[in-house]
Amino acid sequence: EAEVAQSPRYKITEKSQAVAFWCDPISGHATLYWYRQILGQGPELLVQFQDESVVDDSQLPKDRFSAERLKGVDSTLKIQPAELGDSAMYLCASSLLDMDTQYFGPGTRLTVL
Amino acid sequence: QQQVKQSPQSLIVQKGGISIINCAYENTAFDYFPWYQQFPGKGPALLIAIRPDVSEKKEGRFTISFNKSAKQFSLHIMDSQPGDSATYFCAASRGRDDKIIFGKGTRLHILP
Numbered sequence: 001e002a003e004v005a006q007s008p009r010y011k012i013t014e015k016s017q018a019v020a021f022w023c024d025p026i027s028g029h030a031t032l033y034w035y036r037q038i039l040g041q042g043p044e045l046l047v048q049f050q051d052e053s054v055v056d057d058s059q060l061p062k063d064r065f066s067a068e069r070l071k072g073v074d075s076t077l078k079i080q081p082a083e084l085g086d087s088a089m090y091l092c093a094s095s096l097l098d099m100d101t102q103y104f105g106p107g108t109r110l111t112v113l
Numbered sequence: 114q115q116q117v118k119q120s121p122q123s124l125i126v127q128k129g130g131i132s133i134i135n136c137a138y139e140n141t142a143f144d145y146f147p148w149y150q151q152f153p154g155k156g157p158a159l160l161i162a163i164r165p166d167v168s169e170k171k172e173g174r175f176t177i178s179f180n181k182s183a184k185q186f187s188l189h190i191m192d193s194q195p196g197d198s199a200t201y202f203c204a205a206s207r208g209r210d211d212k213i214i215f216g217k218g219t220r221l222h223i224l225p
Contacts, residue, residue: 004156031210042117042202042215043157056212091156098209100145104156 002026004105006092012111018080021108025074025094031055033102034067034077037089046090049075050097082112116140119203119216127224132190134219136203139184143205147213148177148188151200160201161188193223 005024013019025032031050035043046065048056051072060067064083069075079086089109093102118137126132138146144165149157163170163177163186170177176189190197203216 033212040218042119042204042217043213044215045212048212050210055210093156095210100162100206100208101147101159102213104149104158106154107156109154 004092004094004103006090006105006108008108009106010109010111012113013082014113015084016081018078019082019110020079021077021090021092021110023075023077023092023105025092026103028096029094029103030072030097031095031102032069032075033093033095034075035091035093035104037091037107039088043089043091046077079110082110084112086110087112116214117203117205117216119219121219122217123220123222125222125224126193128193128195130193130223132188132193132197132221132223134188134201134203134221135185136187136216137183137185138205140205140207140214141184142207143214145206145208145211146177146179146186147204147206148175149202149204149215151202151218157202190221193221195223195225197221198223 034046037043047067049069067077089107091107092105095102147162148160150160151157174191179186200218204213206213
């Protein structure tokens, strides 16, 4: 069964350092989402892509976060500089175009010291 | 403003019992209501979903009940098993290609 791949699974970094997360969606899925999940909360959308274009980045802290999906397939989410409050699970999800169901990857657990 | 309100925050049920989790939403533009199951250290996995044109959907031991006029929906887990112990999220979206708005989650523990 096809799955969304994410790496790394865990990342520990110090405040003010740069971090990057990678996501490979299910093959053929045009829509890709990055969510952030703070411990004990539900995921919240950071950015949504359709192919290589950003559809919604209204909740992305653009002063420190950036996301790209250059060829419309895999995607990278970057934080620079990381802050203590960025400690969370970063989840990637994908879906077929014009479909409701989103499939989530295992996530990257970020700890900022 | 919390668009999807979920209760209870935590729930303990005896094995074989019925687990019930409730959600309420504000935005009448929502037309897709999924439930996700999440185990520790894993991403959420779609469990079951419903659209507002039906009042109930059943898949195995899992049933969603939907009340459009009250803007409420609930998940019922029949014959709850220890393997069902996880965090459950109700969610809503405006459907195709739209972001999912999650509730805060319910931590379910099934006693053996």
